[in-house]
Amino acid sequence: MLQSAKLKYIFPIGFFLSLFLDGSINLIFSGSLFAYPYSMVSNLTILWLVLGIFFEGETSLPIATWAAAVGLVFDWYYTGVFGVNMFILPVMVLIIQWVKVFFKPTFLSILLTFFLALTFYESAFYIIFEMIHYTSISSSAFVAYNLAPTLALNLCFFVILYLPIKSLFRHTRGANFRSIE
Amino acid sequence: MQKFFSNRKLVIAVICVIIAVGLVTLSVTTRKKSTTPIVQKVGNDAVALVDRVVAYPMNAISNTSRSLNSIINTYQENERLKGKVDQLEAVRSRDQALEQENKQLKQQVSLKKTMTDYKLVTATVISRAPSSWQNIVVINKGTLSGIKKNQSVIAGEGLIGRVIEASYSTSKVELISDSSDSANRFAIQVQDETGSSVNGIVTSFDRGTNEIVMGQVTSKAKIKRGSLVTTSGLGGVTPKGLYVGKVVDTKKNSSGLATEVYIKPAADMSSINVVSVAELN
Numbered sequence: 155m156l157q158s159a160k161l162k163y164i165f166p167i168g169f170f171l172s173l174f175l176d177g178s179i180n181l182i183f184s185g186s187l188f189a190y191p192y193s194m195v196s197n198l199t200i201l202w203l204v205l206g207i208f209f210e211g212e213t214s215l216p217i218a219t220w221a222a223a224v225g226l227v228f229d230w231y232y233t234g235v236f237g238v239n240m241f242i243l244p245v246m247v248l249i250i251q252w253v254k255v256f257f258k259p260t261f262l263s264i265l266l267t268f269f270l271a272l273t274f275y276e277s278a279f280y281i282i283f284e285m286i287h288y289t290s291i292s293s294s295a296f297v298a299y300n301l302a303p304t305l306a307l308n309l310c311f312f313v314i315l316y317l318p319i320k321s322l323f324r325h326t327r328g329a330n331f332r333s334i335e
Numbered sequence: 336m337q338k339f340f341s342n343r344k345l346v347i348a349v350i351c352v353i354i355a356v357g358l359v360t361l362s363v364t365t366r367k368k369s370t371t372p373i374v375q376k377v378g379n380d381a382v383a384l385v386d387r388v389v390a391y392p393m394n395a396i397s398n399t400s401r402s403l404n405s406i407i408n409t410y411q412e413n414e415r416l417k418g419k420v421d422q423l424e425a426v427r428s429r430d431q432a433l434e435q436e437n438k439q440l441k442q443q444v445s446l447k448k449t450m451t452d453y454k455l456v457t458a459t460v461i462s463r464a465p466s467s468w469q470n471i472v473v474i475n476k477g478t479l480s481g482i483k484k485n486q487s488v489i490a491g492e493g494l495i496g497r498v499i500e501a502s503y504s505t506s507k508v509e510l511i512s513d514s515s516d517s518a519n520r521f522a523i524q525v526q527d528e529t530g531s532s533v534n535g536i537v538t539s540f541d542r543g544t545n546e547i548v549m550g551q552v553t554s555k556a557k558i559k560r561g562s563l564v565t566t567s568g569l570g571g572v573t574p575k576g577l578y579v580g581k582v583v584d585t586k587k588n589s590s591g592l593a594t595e596v597y598i599k600p601a602a603d604m605s606s607i608n609v610v611s612v613a614e615l616n
Contacts (some may be wrong), residue, residue: 177462181390181472181573182397184463185606190545193467206397231382232471234366238357241351245614279466286363287515291468293600299542300467301438333514 159213160326165206172198173224175216175231175330194303199224199310200275203243204268207250208259209323218244235288246271261316267306268312276301362541366499367482376502383473383505386462448616450568450575454576455611456480461505470510474610482612487566487573490610493601494566494579507553511547512540512604523549524567525596527556528555534567547580547598549590558585564598574613
């Protein structure tokens with residue numbers, strides 16, 4: 155009954171694409187994204203990841219493994235500090251997969267999960283860099299000037315991209331059983 | 336809950352944490368070395384290749400919109416720039432004469448290399464790290480073009496940061512505005528009213544006002560607002576005479592013993608597209 159799932163290939167391609175798009179968007183719109191003292195970054199990677207977990211259906215993708223791979227590339231290419239994103243991302247995937255069985259995947263609940271996931275990701279990233287002294291921003295400044303604007307920007311992205319990505323996943327995941335309406 | 340933390344998973348989790356801590360420690364120690372490991376270089380270049388392909392359409396769109404925008408301002412800008420060109424020619428010819436003289440004088444005192452002998456390598460910014468408190472950009476030139484770790488980078492008019500990782504055809508540049516402890520340590524100097532210079536280092540970057548802070552200045556010299564700030568070449572890593580910015584304010588620090596000099600950077604740190612890396616000869 156299962157058709158071949160194109161999602162198996164589309165998911166990782168989209169994952170890496172969103173990683174590079176993040177870097178590109180941050181560069182092109184850097185004038186407005188990094189207007190002092192606020193700084194926000196686009197996190198399409200996390201958006202793709204969270205929606206992937208909720209909409210994979212019965213394809214059962216190895217999302218945590220892909221997350222580790224994307225995290226490794228992120229560390230390698232953007233920061234040069236290995237073992238940060240490479241571990242935060244898979245841990246986040248495991249937590250989301252663990253909690254997603256407790257509620258119905260509606261627009262609002264996924265939005266809330268995305269909000270919490272992004273907060274978790276940014277905070278964990280910040281805490282590790284604070285520990286190795288690669289950042290000296292105080293935690294209150296981090297929440298006010300970095301985390302809050304980043305959340306605002308990415309929730310906008312979420313609202314805009316929710317339906318297109320959802321329909322992309324639904325049409326490519328290949329299962330005959332479409333549970334999410 | 337019990338199932339989630341079974342014995343086996345706990346062991347795996349602990350191992351993962353140990354590996355993560357090990358990798359982070361390793362990366363921190365490699366960054367302190369003077370060269371980047373080959374594996375990291377190759378990886379950087381390979382990823383950059385994919386990144387360039389992905390970023391190409393995005394850049395095309397942004398370039399088009401930028402050129403459309405600039406068409407509107409072209410006339411006014413042209414008028415304004417015409418005036419400046421004449422001045423610039425005069426400065427340039429004088430500059431050339433002085434350089435010639437400087438060269439001859441250096442020869443006479445048999446001084447071979449000084450901290451003002453540097454050449455600039457121009458590079459384009461490919462990408463910007465997607466983390467909000469870090470300011471790292473990736474540029475499209477590397478060790479093949481002679482770029483080395485720790486070289487200073489300027490954009491437009493002024494200093495913006497230094498190379499923290501040099502691969503074969505790409506490099507990572509950490510901007511002065513980065514919040515890392517070591518990102519902004521540059522030896523700089525300010526000319527005071529009497530013509531002598533006040534030396535110091537950049538001690539922090541004020542993110543609220545977008546200003547460079549030169550702290551712990553104990554000299555009693557009066558520093559005027561609007562004085563030019565350049566790199567001093569002390570320390571032997573940064574060339575002498577790279578333009579940093581202009582003094583906007585001086586304050587006593589909290590203990591009242593030293594002066595803090597606030598400097599408006601000449602380069603716009605938030606939007607950078609083309610940079611030049613200063614290579615000491």
